[in-house]
Amino acid sequence: MKVFKTCFLFFICFSSYSQTYSRGDSLRGKLNNSRNWWDVVFYNLHVTIDDNKRSIQGKNTIYFKTISNGTQFQVDLQKPLVVDSFIFHNKKLEVKHEYDAWTVNLDPILIDAQKDSVTVYYSGIPRKAKMAPWDGGFIWAKDKQNRKWINVAYQGLGASVWWPLKDHQSDEPDNGMNISITANDSLVAISNGNLIKRVSNSNKTKTSTYSITNPINSYDVTLYLGNYVIVKDSFEGKNGKLKMEYVVLDYNKNKADSLLKPDTQKMLKSFEYWFGPYPFYADGFRLVESNFLGMEHQSAVAYGNKFRKGYMGMDRSGTGIGMLWDFIIIHECGHEWFGNNITTKDIADMWVHEGFTTYSEALFIESVWGKDSASKYVRGLRKSISNDGPIIGNYEVNKEGSGDMYDKGANMIHTIRQVINNDELFHEILLGLNKDFGKRTVTTKDVEDYISAESKINFKPVFDQYLRSSKIPKLEYTIKKKQLVYKWVNCNADFNMPVKVMINKGSELWIEPTTVEKKLKQNSKINTVDVDPNFYIRKN
Numbered sequence: 001m002k003v004f005k006t007c008f009l010f011f012i013c014f015s016s017y018s019q020t021y022s023r024g025d026s027l028r029g030k031l032n033n034s035r036n037w038w039d040v041v042f043y044n045l046h047v048t049i050d051d052n053k054r055s056i057q058g059k060n061t062i063y064f065k066t067i068s069n070g071t072q073f074q075v076d077l078q079k080p081l082v083v084d085s086f087i088f089h090n091k092k093l094e095v096k097h098e099y100d101a102w103t104v105n106l107d108p109i110l111i112d113a114q115k116d117s118v119t120v121y122y123s124g125i126p127r128k129a130k131m132a133p134w135d136g137g138f139i140w141a142k143d144k145q146n147r148k149w150i151n152v153a154y155q156g157l158g159a160s161v162w163w164p165l166k167d168h169q170s171d172e173p174d175n176g177m178n179i180s181i182t183a184n185d186s187l188v189a190i191s192n193g194n195l196i197k198r199v200s201n202s203n204k205t206k207t208s209t210y211s212i213t214n215p216i217n218s219y220d221v222t223l224y225l226g227n228y229v230i231v232k233d234s235f236e237g238k239n240g241k242l243k244m245e246y247v248v249l250d251y252n253k254n255k256a257d258s259l260l261k262p263d264t265q266k267m268l269k270s271f272e273y274w275f276g277p278y279p280f281y282a283d284g285f286r287l288v289e290s291n292f293l294g295m296e297h298q299s300a301v302a303y304g305n306k307f308r309k310g311y312m313g314m315d316r317s318g319t320g321i322g323m324l325w326d327f328i329i330i331h332e333c334g335h336e337w338f339g340n341n342i343t344t345k346d347i348a349d350m351w352v353h354e355g356f357t358t359y360s361e362a363l364f365i366e367s368v369w370g371k372d373s374a375s376k377y378v379r380g381l382r383k384s385i386s387n388d389g390p391i392i393g394n395y396e397v398n399k400e401g402s403g404d405m406y407d408k409g410a411n412m413i414h415t416i417r418q419v420i421n422n423d424e425l426f427h428e429i430l431l432g433l434n435k436d437f438g439k440r441t442v443t444t445k446d447v448e449d450y451i452s453a454e455s456k457i458n459f460k461p462v463f464d465q466y467l468r469s470s471k472i473p474k475l476e477y478t479i480k481k482k483q484l485v486y487k488w489v490n491c492n493a494d495f496n497m498p499v500k501v502m503i504n505k506g507s508e509l510w511i512e513p514t515t516v517e518k519k520l521k522q523n524s525k526i527n528t529v530d531v532d533p534n535f536y537i538r539k540n
Helices: 023-029 250-275 327-334 351-369 371-384 407-420 423-436 444-455 460-468
Strands: 038-050 055-066 070-076 082-088 096-098 101-110 115-124 137-142 148-153 177-184 188-191 194-200 205-212 223-226 228-237 240-249 285-289 301-303 342-344 440-442 474-480 483-489 499-503 508-511 518-521 529-531
Touching (some): 023 096, 250 285, 250 351, 351 407, 371 407, 440 444
16 A cells, blocks of 8 residues: 555555656566576565664575576665675675665576575665655654654565565565564564564564465565554454454553454455455464554554544545545455455556555445445545546556556446446456465456456456546537437547446436447437446546
């Protein structure tokens, strides 16, 4: 989630259109010859936090398998952090540093279908977040009792802001990872997955080791340090009993049961219905109080909404419906299905994460308050759409598209649901996406083609219009006594999409406009034409 920002409720995203890209962008965003021949199997990350110096040091052992022959090996780590050494087969390798890419030549050359490992040692003072989570990094904060409270958030910016790895969204560690955090023993360290052990050290530090058994996208890997307490819970779900924890600052312990649990339990019930089982039963579910607004850290979701309903106490939709539930719980946890279970290979396609997760808010509302309320909510989000550029960004340069991927993405999905005109089938498509693409990385084409194939409707013109253009199609029509004359304008030349209308306040009927004028004759004079408001279009 790169949440939204204006004086109230709009999303922020770093747009990718009309930009010039550097070699550094390509080194980060492209699977070049130093990255495309090996696949990450497992990470074993050790990091030590010095909260007085605000510095970190550590090592990451990268276990990988080869998918073709190769020798040049790139790892990413962002300034001002530095790689201290690169160890391969107990030998220290010479490192080439260019932008935030650190490259070595492995000797001997590795051939296809081998397994091996490299250990990268690193240190330094990590980037400080300027305005987390929008402009991320480490957040060195204090809680209400003036005690240290340290978090990290960095979607878009990338995990390489605090640890060395193959920082490309397409390559998740197939077998998960371990994270060992050594920090001041007065602070409780929280991370993703299951806590394996906590060990007290002689220098007034403690090492906490967590194990993640599922693949995880790198921007979800996190740590939290604070005066935390853990409130345990469970959920009887589709895959059995899910272990749950609400991790909050000690003075907020009583709020976990009364303010976090109700919406979280309802969320899990709703999303398991709409999308299928929670994807990470083996790693558990954890909601962690954070010193920034929120982030979908897999199995350790960041929660910073300060125990309020709505989005920071406000209703994004302007309908009142958004004040009935805690936005951060619903939105960030929705990413466990879209974003964490299904992850796009390139962040240019992040609409798959954000559009579906924003629509999950409406589906949650539908589960609890009904379909009419859900439709009203998603229509209310349209006021935040700017149509400032395409939703899909530029590929291989680590750049997202327009921030409209959230609200416009959700309204596109809502429109597609209307065209399918079969809620049971629409539900099956949502379930199928998570089943067939779960724990995989995908492209927008994968998702687009799947929806078209399963619905047996060619949605390519719709996807091209809403994802690759900033124009919103307009239904232009005129009434000529008993005849309705209509066509699509302000759209791509090949755009076509059926739409539901009501003539003279009577029964609903479907028309199938194209960019070529069509005519519909009625038996009596046409006085009024009303277009179903659930279609995200413009009209006369």
